[in-house]
Amino acid sequence: MALIETPNLDDHDGFYAELLAAHQGLSEDQSQALHAQLILILANHVGNRQVLSEALALARTCLD
């Protein structure tokens, strides 16, 4: 399996809103912690080392 780079999620806008809402009332540090936990939770759920490497690489190219 390769990293899915095309839309793959129902209700994108709803999820985005939920992601923002999850940060409500959190300090900057707490938000960082939330993101870190999310990454770990989702990484475990994806459960595919190769896909995770591709995801990391993709995220990184957007910053370079």
Added chain:
Amino acid sequence: MPYDYRPYPYIAPPGLTAPEPRHRVVIVGAGPIGLAMALDLANYDVPSVILDDNDVVSVGSRAICWSKRSLEILDRLGVGAKVVEKGVTWKVGRTFHREAEVFNFDLLPEEGHKMPAFVNLQQYYVEEYLIEAVQANDLIDVRFKNTVTNVVQSADCAVVEIETPDGSYTLEADYLIACDGAKSPIRGMMGLDFKGELFEERFLIADIEMQADFPSERRFWFEPTFHPGQSALLHKQPDDIYRIDLQLGWDADPEEERKPENVIPRIEKVVGHRDFKLDWVSVYTFQCRRLERFVHDRVIFVGDSAHIVSPFGARGGNGGLQDVDALGWRLAAVLEQRAPPAILGDYDTERVHGAEENIMNSSRATKFMTPADGVEHLLRDQVLALAGKAPFARAWVNSGRLSVPCVYPSDGADDPALPRAARPGAVAPDAPWDNGWLLDALGGRAVVLAIGCEISEVSGAQVVSPPISQFVRERYLGDARSAVYLIRPDQVVAARWPYVDPASIDRAVAAMWRQ
């Protein structure tokens, strides 16, 4: 009871009065690795001289955790039973975050192995037993208070300069084995780089003596309330001795931290009382480094001189014993001209691979324990936070991945139908056999294991046919009806087949000896 350090006698070496004939092997360093090296070579009938600058065993207990694989190796060197008998056997480790246990592991969940997962025993005892065995062995000449001051190589030998209380002398050796420890003066004499990483962190390591009813487990704490923000480790040893490691931070002053008036209150907080005696205290900064290559013509590096790791994972001494195991049979074969010197390159390749794996694991554990400020710390803290709630996160909690032998890269014949754990490059799994153990029938020579089939003879290897017990089936056959395994003298699987194929067995035996 504190250990009674008795100096071993210095005897003026013959080389002081007249040149000695060239030795086959000179080993520098009578630490655990040099001593084990001499015993391993003696098992292959190779004599050696051991030179050590000191005359007592390890000061301070240093290594305490000896792995199953080390015990199997020490067993072939004649001290395994003693180490197990004296040591504290354990297999369960518990990891805590603050007050709560977040994770525990059982290192040897299955039955049917001669040796336990781990034994805790102070390094000075292991050295004492090894020295006893060395002194009882006619093939080994151990010389205390013999300091190596220079090493040079000619085309066919190494020349060693040695200083003793009675003056200096010179020895020649076909091969010089440098087991002279982490600071290896020989590495320096040869101008070799020791590349790697230093962790900017200090750890207080203490052995205390106390009466306590503490289970035989490894306990590790992240951010315990008794030592806020840092990590702590507690291990039980024989003689009512306990090992305590406390992370101190990079700013700690090692001189100050070593002082009993500072150590005692820290330890009091760990154990909850003051009813203990300090046996040994040291402050360490840990490093992970290795030589690029371990074989340099006539000089071969083994143990800490070749590679060092931080101790979380107990991969230092245990890794060194695996070096010994991988070198002895090959060097013996070279000296007896049964194999070309190129076979020493296999030692180099395999043990560089092993050292890399040990360094990788030790570095990762150390990084998890001592994360850099910023995102490293953030991720570490969130793993710990999650681990209290979600089982999957516990796998990320890294307080040290304990030493297991690596699987060597191998192009030996293989059949994927056979159990993966016994694949070429892996140590042959143990199994009960009558009243003994399968591993006792392997090692020290090449063996062809014929399981569920018959082989009359193989040139260059001894045929051994264990009965098919449930353990042998699980560990060697899987669903196959029969199997043939070629096992090296260090008990590592060289090649395997689900049927008898004499020609390819012969080829594999030849390849093993590089013929």
